[in-house]
Amino acid sequence: MNAVAPLPTGESAAFDRPLSIAVLAMGGQGGGVLTDWIVAAAEHAGWVAQSTSVPGVAQRTGATIYYVEMLPPRGGRHPVLSLMPTPGDVDVVAAAEFMEAGRAMLRGLVTPDRTTLIASTHRSLAVSEKEKPGDGIAASGPVYEASDFAARQSIQFDMQALAERNGSVISAVMFGALAGSGVLPFSRETYEAAIREGGKGVEPSLRAFAAGFDRAARPPEPVPVLEAEALPPPVPTSVGVPQLDALLARVHGEFPTSVRPMVFAGVKRLTDYQDVAYAGEYLDRLRGFLALDRAHGGEAAGYAFTDAAAKYLAVAMAYDDVIRVADLKTRASRFARIDQEVGKRDGQLLYMTEFMHPRMEEVIGTMPKGLGLWLEGQPRLVRLLDRVVNRGRRVKTGHVSWFLSLNLVAALRPARRRLLRHLREGAHIANWLALAERIVAQDYALAVEVLACRRLVKGYSDTHARGESKFDRVLAAAPGLVGKPDGAGWLRRLRTAALADEQGEALEGALKTLEGAFEA
Structure with a gap:
């Protein structure tokens, strides 16, 4: 007092x-x-x-x-x-x-x-x-x-x-x-x-x-209202780099106007993620989806199938792995952004501490295909190595030793397509796309929802594993919804339920509801 x-x-x-x-x-x-x-x-x-x-x-x-x-x-x-x-x-x-x-x-x-x-x-x-x-x-x-x-x-x-x-x-x-x-x-x-x-x-x-x-002393602010979604910026025809201009020429020459902004966004993402050739592979795949779209009345639907494929295929191909995480955490642009966010002044030193918890699965995923498959076949050795690897670490990216370590991991990017993780991701993506291709001929709206389900897969490590598990469970229901009343709506509801909680309890309930609805 x-x-x-x-x-x-x-x-x-x-x-x-x-x-x-x-x-x-x-x-x-x-x-x-x-x-x-x-x-x-x-x-x-x-x-x-x-x-x-x-x-x-x-x-x-x-x-x-x-x-x-x-x-x-x-x-x-x-x-x-x-x-x-x-x-x-x-x-x-x-x-x-x-x-x-x-x-x-x-x-x-x-x-x-x-x-x-x-x-x-x-x-x-x-x-x-x-x-x-x-x-x-x-x-x-x-x-x-x-x-x-x-x-x-x-x-x-x-x-x-x-x-x-x-x-x-x-x-x-x-x-x-x-x-x-x-x-x-x-x-x-x-x-x-x-x-x-x-x-x-x-x-x-x-x-x-x-x-x-x-x-x-002034009147209160009005209740904020959700602004209408901003129109995407126009797709440029040239950026002054021959390799990138070649990709832009393909975007303009091979795809309808309505989907070009999304295709362009995918190209930018994958070029940044990997390289120009990887973005070219993306365009090759999309060209096949556009042909399917046109063959099944997609023009009347605004090429929704191609637009969804452009968005979610780019997300899938730019999967998060330890190479990507290391790359993002050591970029100069990230350090500059954080300096600005915290108001760092000239002469001040700012250090960041990252928490990382790698598992042996991530280590194996960064190995060449043959070595990774061999190691997976040695469960006792994997368990022994996991005791060393599987623990939390506080990584100080402002220190030379940690920065160089992460930079070395990020330098594996050119080899990514030869690594076991890329092989696994590629197979998973191929199965997902094949399902959408089969369904589009029978149920166009449902095929679009199949593509949109990819948003369930995100992050890396445990987060990625949980998301992929829910993704697989939702897609398993898709074939049974072909030809059903509001099949697309049911798949959308399953996806919404899967996004509601981390444990998947809402998805479990939604799947039971779906089962009961069609049994009745």
């Missing part, structure tokens, strides 16, 4: 109960600094203030709740202040991320008769959103709608973007929004004095504070 300051006069003397503020912030967002500033501002105005905090479970699995109560002292006596926010009894809720504002409403911390809600509208995805194989991002619309009636006053805007533009962190903008809300009976100078007393990053914090203060 802080020392009792002299009783202030004026408006602050009229408060007969504590003012309570709950701050919900995640690691790195400066929630503790914001709380300290709020306490300092209250004490600077002659109030007694107390702060507590309850940490979240871990980074982005739960925000830390900081809680502040403040009250003018009465007759030189310390007020008794609470340690935790009570539902229905909070004056200000400040959320440093939009879904945290929604969680505060669910907890009952935001009430229409009392609470001012200050929330940043940007999103920092929770682990539960990231872990889903498909799109697990929670919709922001319901939070916007609820805030209209859940809070007495609502101040919502993208505080993270405003902080970045002013070279500071989100806590400074939130402090400015709190000051601009007028909830606390303190002058702007009192808030700014609290920042100055902190002594660190004062000027950027004051700029961000001022930006938040001014923005809080």
Whole structure:
């Protein structure tokens, strides 16, 4: 408890109960600094203030709740202040991320008769959103709608973007929004004095504070609406490199206008992934799909079969392997992007630590076909080697030894097509494409969905294995859907279920539903 300051006069003397503020912030967002500033501002105005905090479970699995109560002292006596926010009894809720504002409403911390809600509208995805194989991002619309009636006053805007533009962190903008809300009976100078007393990053914090203060006085941002999908950029006819221009000439000369943007995207991806010859193989395969498409009325459907093949074949051919991972992690463009994201300044050193957990399967996959097959036939030797290989490693790519090690793995790219992993991927891709080719003559829409199922396969190591298993289970149902009412719709629903969770429980239920539907 802080020392009792002299009783202030004026408006602050009229408060007969504590003012309570709950701050919900995640690691790195400066929630503790914001709380300290709020306490300092209250004490600077002659109030007694107390702060507590309850940490979240871990980074982005739960925000830390900081809680502040403040009250003018009465007759030189310390007020008794609470340690935790009570539902229905909070004056200000400040959320440093939009879904945290929604969680505060669910907890009952935001009430229409009392609470001012200050929330940043940007999103920092929770682990539960990231872990889903498909799109697990929670919709922001319901939070916007609820805030209209859940809070007495609502101040919502993208505080993270405003902080970045002013070279500071989100806590400074939130402090400015709190000051601009007028909830606390303190002058702007009192808030700014609290920042100055902190002594660190004062000027950027004051700029961000001022930006938040001014923005809080403006009307709230409208509820964001999903923008229509942007039209793809036009496909160039030349980039000035003869080998690449030859690929572009094929894109323009061999494929209909409607599918060229997707074909071009595939060519770019595979050229970056492997080389020009690999992108040429991709175009050779697509030419056969276009012939099938035309033979089965694809022109009337906008060549949907070819477009799906262009998209998902490129994804399949650019499979993630240890060579690709090593390549991406050692690119100069990646280091430059991360430097920019964290705001690295000249003269500063930034080191990144990557967590990698290779398995013996990945090691065997990087071996030439013959050697890899031989080693797979020696299970006792594989188990022995796996004890050495199969463990987590923290790889510091900023250190010469680790950078050179990864760079050496990335240098295997020219040999990729002679390795066992490529052989296995090629066989899997061939079986998938053959199924689509067989089905297109009988059920065009279902064949398109067969191609789209490739999005189930992603990542590498365990992630790839789980995705491929679900992919195989979904495709196993496709032949039985040929000629069935809404066969394409059923396969689409199976794919959606497979993307719903990592364990495949939703897919299991969907397969049982499909079985029951056709038995009936």
